[in-house]
Amino acid sequence: MKEISPKAMEKIEALIKRYPVKRSALLEVLHIVQQEWGYIDQEGEETVAEILDLEPVRVHEVVSFYTMYERKPVGKHIIRVCRNLTCTLMGAESLISYLKRKLKVDEGGTTSDGRFTLQTVECLGACEIAPVMQVDGEFYGNLTPEKIDRILEEMK
Ligand code: FES
Structure with missing residues (x-):
């Protein structure tokens, strides 16, 4: 599991509480972890999947569909x-x-x-x-x- 700062984890937990089901928070959780890591690689997808009780492939589908998610390190x-x-x-x-x-x-x-x-x-x-x-x-x-x-x- 990729490391997430306590501050980011706090934001994620607060966000999850706003939805009737955890998986509904996926897009916003991905934004938070992207801010945290700068990009979302396979390990990042697996970490998000674990947090939201999803299959990693579901997270991968979303990350690879939207251009707003970076899959490798990017510039400033x-x-x-x-x-x-x-x-x-x-x-x-x-x-x-x-x-x-x-x-x-x-x-x-x-x-x-x-x-x-x-x-x-x-x-x-x-x-x-x-x-x-x-x-x-x-x-x-x-x-x-x-x-x-x-x-x-x-x-x-
Ligand atoms: S074609 Fe719509 S913004 Fe470029």
């Missing part, structure tokens, strides 16, 4: 660039190429200094400001290479 800042239809029509592919060159990483990769992880995702639900990316959950739209430079510069 996570950049998620939308490459769905509207964003693609508005130039997302060239922005992804720009980011790959700028950060010297491939999709899914983390910069050598551990600052940024670059991911591509499906529609972020902000098509009206395409092309769009999220950095640490914050939305940035109408992107251009210059705007990306400014955004990333502010994160240093």
Whole structure:
């Protein structure tokens, strides 16, 4: 079982009490443990399964379905660039190429200094400001290479 801090365990226990069945807390428990560990690997899935009395495969299905859960270590800042239809029509592919060159990483990769992880995702639900990316959950739209430079510069 992977170690969980007493503080995180306290949050998990309080959360579980709010649901009629333990398993209903799964998504939120995964958020808590991701904050704790930074990502959820197989051992993490097994730990969550044990806490919620679930089969590990059930936890794995959820972790691998949602892009918001990280399955391996990531950088300090996570950049998620939308490459769905509207964003693609508005130039997302060239922005992804720009980011790959700028950060010297491939999709899914983390910069050598551990600052940024670059991911591509499906529609972020902000098509009206395409092309769009999220950095640490914050939305940035109408992107251009210059705007990306400014955004990333502010994160240093
Ligand atoms: S297509 Fe990119 S936010 Fe919807």
